[in-house]
Amino acid sequence: MFENLSDKLDKAFSVLKGHGKITEINVAETLKEVRRALLDADVSYKIAKDFTKKVKEKAIGQDVLTTLKPGQLMVKLVKDELTELMGTQVEGLNLEEKISVILIAGLQGSGKTTFTGKLALFLKNKKSKNPLLVACDVYRPAAINQLEILAEQVGVEVFTNRESQDPVAIAKAALEHAKQNGHNVVIVDTAGRLAIDEQMMNEIAAVKAVVNPQETLFVVDSMTGQDAVNTAKAFNDRLDYDGVVLTKLDGDTRGGAALTIKSVVNKPIKFVGTGEKMDALDVFYPDRMAERILGMGDVVSLVEKAQEQFDTEKARKLQKRIAKNEFDFNDFVEQIGQVKKMGNVKDLMGMIPGMGKAMKGVEIEDDAFKYVEAIISSMTKQERSNPSLLNGSRRQRVARGSGRSVSEVNQLIKQFNDMSKVMKMMQGGGMKNMMKMMGKGGMPNMPLGK
């Protein structure tokens, strides 16, 4: 997600290569590149300036020890500094109250309603809560309908009152409703508003006063430019919010706003949105994000994600089958299902060190597996469980049935065979080992291309 920035820094650091010591002279060019990279990434002008200054102070005079090359040392310095800028702690939500109230605020179009739906799903599934959503956007056409549809999608209740034009009254009534109906979390969605709109800012301040939220979250679009400083600060001045939500990070924005906001208001970024689907929500890990900025990949969260999705019981069975050389197309389809459950394939690839760069320009579509599945579903039951049956004429039939070419069928079978071998080699560690292996750069030849 920060590919461009890491490219830039890579380039900047390469300037240092060949020098044995960091001096004012050999660091100048690098810092210029760092600063430009930060500005291209939409980091606030002032913060980018301060940042490079700090890095410079730390870099100069440092004796470059034999273990580290100047470039590496600079990577470390920049990374440490970035991490510090983004906050060093992972912070959760405060949901201790009998009824915990979460107030959602932000500019128009930042993604508040979508996030409200995602948060409800997250709290319901991961925290076993019973959330109530409250529709307080009485202005935007069909905003209430939108929240209703999302609530239905994630299976939670929503409180609306189309008769009312008063968000404060709606919020108040919703709290009462929550009390009576056993909800333990109330998430209040509000209309988008400009920080300079006095009347609207008064309104949300009034909503806040009446619902007394444990968490006020400021939702901001990760594509935001230099205005992030102003808006984040203005909302904070009025609402003193508890955390920030960074949306649309599945885009290719460099996301400098993340760095800016954290350092301007000193509030933690608690969630990031990574897609339009209701489960496309992630917790924000500042340190990992810093590594990610520098193209070091986010192996930890990849592995965690894989573990979370991976059914250990199935894994054990699969291991046995691989060990006994029984891995077949049925297992293969299931593996694909696992990968798909983990989310956007490209996101996953982006988390693997070195892949960010390698994958640039390579487009993996969300439905990259579609044709694989089409081919496999055109096989007979016997062929699926005994792939060696697939001779020339059977392959032709499969190709016809799936609407793909014979060479695509051949390619898939070859990839399947390669994968079986790799899996056997890994002694049946299944997905988890595979992920580790991918992390080390030894990517098995997965059928991900077009």
Added chain:
Amino acid sequence: MGILSFFSKEKKEKLDKGLEKTKESVFSKLARVVVGKSKVDDEVLDNLEEVLITSDVGVQTTVKIIERIEERVSNDKFLGTSELNNILREEISELLAENNFEDLKDFSVPVDKKPYVIMVVGVNGVGKTTTIGKLAYQLKKNGLKVVLGAADTFRAAAIEQLEIWSQRADVPIIKQKMGSDPASVAFDTLQSATTQGADVVIVDTAGRLHNKVNLMNELGKVKKVMQKVVPDAPHEVLLVLDASTGQNAIEQAKQFTIATEVNALALTKLDGTAKGGVVIGVSDQFKIPVKYIGVGEGIEDLQVFNKVEFVDSLFK
């Protein structure tokens, strides 16, 4: 101010209100910088850099502007503040692509295309649907027969949202159910518009991030299907950009242009504190004119973009 004379007082105030912050943060800062200096020196240029960068003009375009100014300054070492303002105004104007809409006094479309088909595209939440509602209202007010097409069949309640706008603007809307094929909605819309003898068709599309290949391809498909009804449709592909977006807007313009041949821009949310400076670079790099600006959430809050007036308002 002759240039602004065709704007009603109210409209002009709204624009000024919207651009005020741009002006304040860019040019009054600059004015402060050069106060007490009789000539442009490096410090002035440095400060100009800060001013442009903090308006989201971007490093590349800022460097371009500054280099051009430096060149002119080197010819005349004793350039004063007011000359600098003029030069800056000229240089920025020059970067904004020529807009053949400019000469038109108000909202209108070419008369030789009937129906004139506008497809509205952009990333999520930039203001596509709202802009369509406002534009439909303006065109209808000018006596044009407008039909809307609800081809955002993806986002929850997007169809209802456009429907409400169609009621506000009092224009017909063609829609299907949520989740239906957007190309099919576009097809229906154009067919209905043709039968009705409509002058303008505006097709809404779902917001999509420009790096999602399959979603971008979908736009191509919508376009192709439109051409089955109106061979040279869409006549206008309007990319909506949010003024608060930073440098990513350049990538948005690039990718949407590759996918759909964008030929007009709308810049929304100029009533906020964001300066929208990125549009200068976008317009320059892709030679796409800015056609409309959004200055609020109300139905009247859309204006025809006029670059002279835009730049001029910055200096006022």
